[in-house]
Amino acid sequence: MYVRHLQLVDFRSWEKVDLALRPGPTVFVGRNGEGKTNLVEAVGYLATMSSHRVSADAPLVRHGAGQAVVRAALRREDRELLVEVEVNPGRANRVRVNRAALPRPRELLGLVKSVLFAPEDLALVRGDPAERRRFLDDLLVSRTPRLAGVRSDYDRVLKQRNALLKTARMARGDALATLDVWDAHLVDYGGQLLAARLALVADLAPHVARAYATVAGAGGAAAGLGYASTVPLAGDGTPPAPDAPTPSAAGLSAALRERIAERRRDEVDRGMTLVGPHRDDLVLHLGGVPAKGFASHGESWSLALALKLGCFGLLRADGEEPILVLDDVFATLDAGRRAALAEVARSAEQTLITAAVLDDVPDELRGARVEVGEGTATLVGPPPRSRPGRCPVADDRPPRPSDIARAALEAARAASASRPAPTRRRVAGPRRRWTGPGPGEDDPQPLARLVDSLVSTQDWSEQTRVGAVFGRWSAIVGQDIAAHCRPETLTEGELLVVAESTAWATQLRLLAPTILAKLRASVGGDVVTRLRVVGPTAPSWKKGPRSVRGRGPRDTYG
Numbered sequence: 001m002y003v004r005h006l007q008l009v010d011f012r013s014w015e016k017v018d019l020a021l022r023p024g025p026t027v028f029v030g031r032n033g034e035g036k037t038n039l040v041e042a043v044g045y046l047a048t049m050s051s052h053r054v055s056a057d058a059p060l061v062r063h064g065a066g067q068a069v070v071r072a073a074l075r076r077e078d079r080e081l082l083v084e085v086e087v088n089p090g091r092a093n094r095v096r097v098n099r100a101a102l103p104r105p106r107e108l109l110g111l112v113k114s115v116l117f118a119p120e121d122l123a124l125v126r127g128d129p130a131e132r133r134r135f136l137d138d139l140l141v142s143r144t145p146r147l148a149g150v151r152s153d154y155d156r157v158l159k160q161r162n163a164l165l166k167t168a169r170m171a172r173g174d175a176l177a178t179l180d181v182w183d184a185h186l187v188d189y190g191g192q193l194l195a196a197r198l199a200l201v202a203d204l205a206p207h208v209a210r211a212y213a214t215v216a217g218a219g220g221a222a223a224g225l226g227y228a229s230t231v232p233l234a235g236d237g238t239p240p241a242p243d244a245p246t247p248s249a250a251g252l253s254a255a256l257r258e259r260i261a262e263r264r265r266d267e268v269d270r271g272m273t274l275v276g277p278h279r280d281d282l283v284l285h286l287g288g289v290p291a292k293g294f295a296s297h298g299e300s301w302s303l304a305l306a307l308k309l310g311c312f313g314l315l316r317a318d319g320e321e322p323i324l325v326l327d328d329v330f331a332t333l334d335a336g337r338r339a340a341l342a343e344v345a346r347s348a349e350q351t352l353i354t355a356a357v358l359d360d361v362p363d364e365l366r367g368a369r370v371e372v373g374e375g376t377a378t379l380v381g382p383p384p385r386s387r388p389g390r391c392p393v394a395d396d397r398p399p400r401p402s403d404i405a406r407a408a409l410e411a412a413r414a415a416s417a418s419r420p421a422p423t424r425r426r427v428a429g430p431r432r433r434w435t436g437p438g439p440g441e442d443d444p445q446p447l448a449r450l451v452d453s454l455v456s457t458q459d460w461s462e463q464t465r466v467g468a469v470f471g472r473w474s475a476i477v478g479q480d481i482a483a484h485c486r487p488e489t490l491t492e493g494e495l496l497v498v499a500e501s502t503a504w505a506t507q508l509r510l511l512a513p514t515i516l517a518k519l520r521a522s523v524g525g526d527v528v529t530r531l532r533v534v535g536p537t538a539p540s541w542k543k544g545p546r547s548v549r550g551r552g553p554r555d556t557y558g
């Protein structure tokens with residue numbers, strides 16, 4: 001994959017820049033502060049929807065502007081991909097792929113694969129666990145886009161659970177009554193996230209070990225990865241044996257549930273969730289000991305570089321060719337490490353390198369150059385290989401049906417690449433039919449089959465799906481939730497749910513996205529599109545569309 005054309009509008013220091021790029025290494029060269037990093041940061045943003053320098057989106061928008069736009073035309077094998085991201089601080093970002101809007105911006109994750117190495121990556125070795133968790137989760141989502149949903153659901157449930165624990169600590173209300181529901185969700189998403197992280201650490205470890213051996217050269221210590229979890233089953237930080245089986249998501253959920261129960265009192269005392277993947281750490285080892293606090297500055301640098309080169313190797317082994325971005329790194333490396341990095345950089349389909357001084361960049365990477373200065377960025381060298389008369393990033397035509405189909409196909413491809421292969425397949429062949437002396441269509445049939453055929457011949461499938469919402473309510477939403485509310489009416493996709501108390505109504509409103517997802521999975525996406533939750537209502541004397549203020553007919557009831 002490579003970026004063929006990059007256009008930025010009000011992104012960082014760039015009011016507007018249009019830049020043609022080409023495969024192979026390209027060096028962005030210019031004086032300090034001219035905006036070189038800003039250009040490659042935009043490419044990294046397309047891959048992770050976040051910056052490697054800041055945690056919020058606001059600094060990405062040029063001072064004084066309301067929004068930033070990043071547009072990139074990418075080439076993946078023989079396919080063209082046009083990605084446009086509107087960065088709207090304080091509001092939802094908007095993403096279009098091949099001119100069709102994505103329903104949720106996070107659906108972009110996994111489509112653009114890039115690995116960025118920058119001075120900030122030293123924090124992966126020396127910084128807080130949060131840096132390493134983010135590193136793991138970004139790579140996780142890039143390989144398996146479906147996990148973006150699990151990660152955000154986990155974060156949402158965690159936030160809500162923490163809010164509830166705080167309220168419980170301050171003894172306000174019967175907050176603990178609803179904690180079990182949040183526990184169930186936390187355990188479910190947490191188990192999935194833990195299992196995915198453990199599998200990732202196992203996959204990544206050999207790539208990092210190899211990269212470190214190359215970067216550090218002969219005589220360097222061996223690098224290893226371990227996972228230190230608040231759930232003992234998930235790991236104690238020591239690198240597991242290469243062929244050790246990773247625990248299942250169900251097993252990890254059960255272990256997390258047990259641990260949560262053990263720590264319940266502490267959690268209430270401290271008003272926060274103390275166990276789960278949000279408290280875990282990726283432990284980097286050098287020569288069998290944890291690197292944090294022991295590794296020298298040079299070793300820490302090499303380890304950070306090996307982590308990123310390990311990611312690059314892993315994505316490549318998955319069958320993807322990620323864009324390699326090297327921001328300001330050659331000047332700080334010694335000759336051996338420079339040569340090792342240059343070798344990987346040369347082999348990548350596209351490597352974008354920033355440097356204030358061209359001499360810092362190894363000779364073999366100095367093919368194409370983007371000169372950055374005085375508010376302009378210009379590619380110097382052979383022109384990019386692009387089809388004449390077509391510049392998709394500058395063309396602002398509305399989407400055609402074929403664009404929408406192509407975008408849907410791209411999203412489906414990315415999603416299916418991350419889906420595990422089916423374990424059981426129906427063997428192709430003629431369906432079994434009753435023949436000869438066996439029962440024919442007029443013979444007695446099992447009741448379920450007769451009902452199914454009646455539903456399909458009478459075209460009652462819509463009604464049965466609506467009926468299932470009410471009939472299978474507790475199986476769909478779970479016993480915990482069903483015990484505290486009931487579905488009342490379903491009108492034009494809006495399901496009215498009556499909660500047993502106002503506290504439960506509040507909880508259910510917060511759980512609405514989860515409940516809708518469960519309904520979608522059970523009865524199809526178009527049956528229930530909205531949820532309206534109301535609390536228990538007192539009897540009302542008001543009848544009809546018009547009424548007068550007052551407490552009702554007091555002459556009768558006092």
Ligand SMILES: Nc1ncnc2c1ncn2[C@@H]1O[C@H](COP(=O)(O)OP(=O)(O)OP(=O)(O)O)[C@@H](O)[C@H]1O
Pocket residue numbers: 011012013014030031032033034035036037038039058059060061062063328354355356
């Ligand atoms: N949101 C923003 N709005 C306007 N200017 C910004 C914004 N964010 C950063 N800048 C400016 O961008 C410049 C830094 O750009 P960048 O980090 O890309 O420089 P660089 O060319 O990589 O420099 P160096 O060689 O020192 O790393 C600074 O002058 C900074 O003030």
